[in-house]
Amino acid sequence: MNVTDLGFSVSLIDAYDLEKEKRTGSYVLHEEELTIIETSASPSIPFILKGLKELGVDPLQIKNIIVTHIHLDHAGGVGLFLRSCPNAKVIVHPRGERHLADPSKLIQGAKAVYGDKFDSLFDPILPVPEDRLIIMQDGDTLQIGENRILTFIDTPGHAKHHFSIYDSFSKGVFTGDTIGVLYPQLFEKGVELILPSTSPNQFDPDAMLESMEKIASFDIERIYFGHYGMTSNPQHVYEQLKFWLPKFMAAGEKVWCENPNASFEEKNDSLFNLLFEEIMSYLTEKNISLDGDISDIIQLDLTVGSMGIIDYLLKKNQ
Template identity: 60%
Template structure:
């Protein structure tokens, strides 16, 4: 495993090796009187999370809060399994996500529809969270971790309706989950801070995503803490790139449907992904990113799922 990264501000980042890939999904550990972790990743990542806590000399029994920005399985699928190791922890979730953590049957069915035969390897097991160990945070509510650190929760739909983002008073940063996209830290070696929207099915809403981004930008954050992956000290760049790429993502879906109106949804998504792949590769080539960069594999995985969400968005618009 990779040693947890010290991000300063009494915060560490544990690489969860989601999909067996480094720098894919991470857990943030807040070292406070009330120890908190933000995001768990899927269940196959929980051993990496526990190993990271051990490296940080944190006993799981010391964790007081397990916070998930939203309930998609790559962010929260492991919460029930992790909770079995954290007897003193409470899970903090968006109001619209609570019932799905208590009864994950619909989450499981939705993920199986997207990932098919890969589901077990990617996400199994999905362990229900006892209702008495779940608390919700409404828009604007706070959680005090210490005298110096208070977390404030903001309802930020766009990627999902059950999504909040979290402002950290101590660092001045915001944990954005997937609301303003995915950050590819592999490209920093090429001198590029690169982000793409996360438009996975089935609640993607570009207008809501833009409104959520605007709301977070008004907080004037010093950092963005992405669910995928890591901290970006140039928050303005993240917002700028979202506004640059989001219209291109939406247009790619519209174009794919217009060109292939009678094609199955899977074929339309494939066409949308192909269009985006062309644009992204051209952009990266212009910025001198070598074709050998590991970022390409991560981007390719994201495009497959993002394209499905874009087509789903347009299909709903046509109804």
């Protein structure tokens, strides 16, 4: 089984992104207007379809497919998934619409980051027909059941094309990557670790904190992460972001000042090492060691996150 019942008529399907458990998930809201939030990348679509089958959900029933933002690990598979969901519309941030209709720039940008790994991670990326795209502006709402209204919240910081979705029934927010990544593999070790997602090329630390405050203003009771799963302790999430984000930025500034003539790749490597040491030290103090998939996932996140921080500092110092 790759499906988890989260209560409040919400199910989480493990999409096995990067062929790893508990990396990226799709949420199913079991309402009259059956709604899916996040599709992950195209290689994840067979796992999502399998999860729907386990839930007894026919893709023909799906009315809404929502992507929090258009990064390929969240929306790269939407075009392929849509082929199985002929009655569904795709809901996207205003800044993301044209890129789902024509994903050529998304493909180009991802190839620049992931290089030779692109095909295995993301292929194929299919366009979404324009007549099946719906834009939601900040504050727009969508009623999908008698007691369930979704409110769309513009939440930049991770990306300018990012919204989060407040769910009135569960009093939860689907936050994508805006306020971080949750690592449920560490739950059994007694740690709820949330790290900021600082990937290129629209990362903005100030906007990220402003988005966090915007989300917190809804007085929520749970957070549904794109990576991965749910917490019913929103206050801890806010504390983690306010703890780690300044550390990430301080490490970035240190690398930038100490290696002014280094290449982007050299700065990125240096920053990765600093951040990984910080996190290892934090976990060691709690008598936790990293191994297996969780170590791989955190290292990948820090590699891409370091790129975003260096890219941000490069633009800031131009």
